[in-house]
Amino acid sequence: MDARAALEYVRDTMHVAPEQLSYFGHSLGTAIAAELAAFAPPKTLILQAPFSSALAMGRRMFVPGVGLFWRFVSRVHFDTIERVRASVAPVWVAHGDNDFVIPVRMGREVFAAAAHKGELLIVHGAGHNDLVEIGGRDYWHWLARAVTGAHDSSTPAVPAGTRSAP
Secondary structure, three states: OHHHHHHHHHHHHOOOOHHHOEEEEEOHHHHHHHHHHHHOOOOEEEEEOOOOEHHHHHHHOOOOOHHHHHHHHOOOOOEHHHHHHHOOOOEEEEEEOOOOOOOHHHHHHHHHHOOOEEEEEEEOOOOOOOHHHHHHHHHHHHHHHHHHOOOOOOOOOOHHHEEEEO
8 A cells, every 4th residue: 555655754864753633535535645644543533525435436436246246356446444443543625516516515524524523614505626725714624623733712612623615
């Protein structure tokens, strides 16, 4: 796994421990980040537009019979929900509510399953690849809180660690 090689480089060459790092993944990369977090827990796990599992995505793509033969054809299951349930790191999720690649429902499911929740940011009107641009300042503030591990006390509290951007 390339993510493990990158982590080993940072750990062995730069002398940075995983618990000092924040792992970030977007789309398919969210499953990789979650898998890496299970191997070497980070300070924070940041997931942008995550899917719940590869099997759920396969079913969403209308692949006939995918549920029947999935166990036999898939070496890695990329079950993000299972990984965040077991994660000791706080999980931060950002998702656009206009994402047609990975539905926002999956981002909400991943966040709800997290054993340790950071914040859920839903960016109204954002799709799969324009979340940063549409979320703007709200997105960057969310990301800064995730990386520093600080919740922003200058904004009004919202239920269950959820924030919405324009």
